[in-house]
Amino acid sequence: xxxxxxxxxxxxxxxxxxxxxxxxxxxxxxxxxxxxxxxxxxxxxxxxxxxxxxxxxxxxxxxxxxxxxxxxxxxxxxxxx
Amino acid sequence: xxxxxxxxxxxxxxxxxxxxxxxxxxxxxxxxxxxxxxxxxxxxxxxxxxxxxxxxxxxxxxxxxxxxxxxxxxxxxxxxxxxxxxxxxxxxxxxxxxxxxxxxxxxxxxxxxxxxxxxxxxxxxxxxxxxxxxxxxxxxxxxxxxxxxxxxxxxxxxxxxxxxxxxxxxxxxxxxxxxxxxxxxxxxxxxxxxxxxxxxxxxxxxxxxxxxxxxxxxxxxxxxxxxxxxxxxxxxxxxxxxxxxxxxxxxxxxxxxxxxxxxxxxxxxxxxxxxxxxxxxxxxxxxxxxxxxxxxxxxxxxxxxxxxxxxxxxxxxxxxxxxxxxxxxxxxxxxxxxxxxxxxxxxxxxxxxxxxxxxxxxxxxxxxxxxxxxxxxxxxxxxxxxxxxxxxxxxxxxxxxxxxxxx
Numbered sequence: 240x241x242x243x244x245x246x247x248x249x250x251x252x253x254x255x256x257x258x259x260x261x262x263x264x265x266x267x268x269x270x271x272x273x274x275x276x277x278x279x280x281x282x283x284x285x286x287x288x289x290x291x292x293x294x295x296x297x298x299x300x301x302x303x304x305x306x307x308x309x310x311x312x313x314x315x316x317x318x319x320x
Numbered sequence: 321x322x323x324x325x326x327x328x329x330x331x332x333x334x335x336x337x338x339x340x341x342x343x344x345x346x347x348x349x350x351x352x353x354x355x356x357x358x359x360x361x362x363x364x365x366x367x368x369x370x371x372x373x374x375x376x377x378x379x380x381x382x383x384x385x386x387x388x389x390x391x392x393x394x395x396x397x398x399x400x401x402x403x404x405x406x407x408x409x410x411x412x413x414x415x416x417x418x419x420x421x422x423x424x425x426x427x428x429x430x431x432x433x434x435x436x437x438x439x440x441x442x443x444x445x446x447x448x449x450x451x452x453x454x455x456x457x458x459x460x461x462x463x464x465x466x467x468x469x470x471x472x473x474x475x476x477x478x479x480x481x482x483x484x485x486x487x488x489x490x491x492x493x494x495x496x497x498x499x500x501x502x503x504x505x506x507x508x509x510x511x512x513x514x515x516x517x518x519x520x521x522x523x524x525x526x527x528x529x530x531x532x533x534x535x536x537x538x539x540x541x542x543x544x545x546x547x548x549x550x551x552x553x554x555x556x557x558x559x560x561x562x563x564x565x566x567x568x569x570x571x572x573x574x575x576x577x578x579x580x581x582x583x584x585x586x587x588x589x590x591x592x593x594x595x596x597x598x599x600x601x602x603x604x605x606x607x608x609x610x611x612x613x614x615x616x617x618x619x620x621x622x623x624x625x626x627x628x629x630x631x632x633x634x635x636x637x638x639x640x641x642x643x644x645x646x647x648x649x650x651x652x653x654x655x656x657x658x659x660x661x662x663x664x665x666x667x668x669x670x671x672x673x674x675x676x677x678x679x680x681x682x683x684x685x686x687x688x689x690x691x692x693x694x695x696x697x698x699x700x701x702x703x704x705x706x707x708x709x710x711x712x713x714x715x716x717x718x719x720x721x722x723x724x725x726x727x
Contacts, residue, residue, distance in 0.1 A: 247456045250592075257596050260603040267611055274604040281597045288457070288586050288593075291484030295476060297467060298491045298514060305514050310467070310490065 246284060253280045332409065339407035342414055346405035351377065351416055352424065355397045366393060370401065370416065378415035379403075385419050391432035398424040429529065433536050437563060440538075445545045451569045452550045455518045457585050460487040462517035462549070464507040467492035470525040471554070471575035478576055482583030489517055495524040500534035504564075505543035512548050519582075520549050522564055523575040526557035535562035544568050554578040674707040681705075684712065693718050 256277035260270060297308040329337070353370030360366050364383030369376050379401065381393075393399075403418040423431040444450065465471045467490055479486050491507035494500040504522065511520045522544060524532065534540060535555045541563040544551050553568030554575045565571040572578050623631075666672070674680065681690045684701040696702075700715045 246459070246589075250456070250589075253593075253596050257599045257603070260600055260607075263603070263607065263610070265607075267607060270604060270607045274600055277600045278597060281593045281600070285590055285593050287459070288483075288485055288590055291480075293479070293484050294487045296487075296489050298462070298489050298510065300491075300510055305510070307489070 246287065249280055249284050253277055335407065335409045335412060339409065342405050342407055348404060350400060350402050352400045353377065355393055355399055356395050358393050358395050368393065378413060379418050380415055381418040381421065389421065390428050391423060392435045400424055429533065436536070436538055440541055440563065440567070445541060446566050454550050454570060457589055458519035458582060459485060460489065460517045462511040462520045463488060463490045464493055464504055464520060464522045465490070465524055466495045469495060471523045474576045475521065475523070475579040478579035478583060483586045486582055496527070496531045496534055501537035501540050504534060505539040508543040508547055517549060519552065520547060521552045521554060521578050522568065523554040523578060524556060525575065532556045532562055535564040540564050541567045552578045552581065671707065674705065679704050679706045
């Protein structure tokens, strides 16, 4: 289960950094800081999207309680309804 | 008065005979007509009339017969009924007991679909304003479908290839048959209760419209509508549009298309992120370029002592060059002046006078030119300069002015 991924917030932050850096009003020190922060955010967002470690699970419900069951991907989807 | 021989019926007898005749004659009949005065009794039985231009026939459809009726009976509906005629002795009335009823012209299912669609439309379940936006990117999706169906297989394949970051949670349900609708509706509710997914995909592979019927059921439509989690409905193939499709926030034609929406979202986000990186790089490069230009400008303004020395030296060289030029010029002028003077001097030179026979006499040893006899005494050594050469001599006698003494 992926921990709180807030892509939307991260992208908003990134957009703000791009805008600030693009304004040209920052000192070199501030610019470098924002640049580094921005590149890190862009990389972490891209990293999340490019990740390929997905999980496929079945949501089960018994007596009102939920549980997850790993799905063997090879074992399913052979029917063609 | 009736004649003696004629049989006289009691009301019950004649009613009984009519009942027998009618019920035997019309035990299995098809009747076509328009529904009017429709009433659904709380007991579940339906009472209505069938009519045409000239006649009216009372009809009843008991709950055991109407419970599986897919469409809604309503006044004005043209129907074909199958059933039997029944006589109700207490009221002396006959009516058609309807076993089966079909709408005239279109199929029952189609009619049911249209009826429910109109109802939901009026309630606003299809309103665009009620549709929720999909999340920017669904990292975890819930899928309501049969785990053994083609739909989930297609979705898993496309996501694996195109968006391997998406976790898939499946709530496996029957997608056709009696219990399918309630399973589908419950599964949607379960995902809303369980939370933890960003998007619910309701899907099923293609099939006949009967196969897809469950997705047209009111329960399913309402569960989709009530979902707090955004929904994508992808039921059947292009030609099938179910009520689930119409209520969902996003409707696509096939399960594969639902998966492609997610893959496309991923790709466009990656492109967007690439754009931000490009912009960040461009901005920082511009900043550095701007600063280095400033630096160059400042360096020009801030000269090193050596540079200043060299500059002064250069100035000095230049000045001295100009100076020497000036000096040469002045010298030349002076030389010319000197020559002119010398020429003039030569004109006044005593030597020129000497050459005409005059001489100059000087008293030795001080080489004092003798201009008169005063101070001259005998035995003084004198030097006489002629035009050519000179000689010394001794004064023998000093004479007063001869010119004065001579008359």
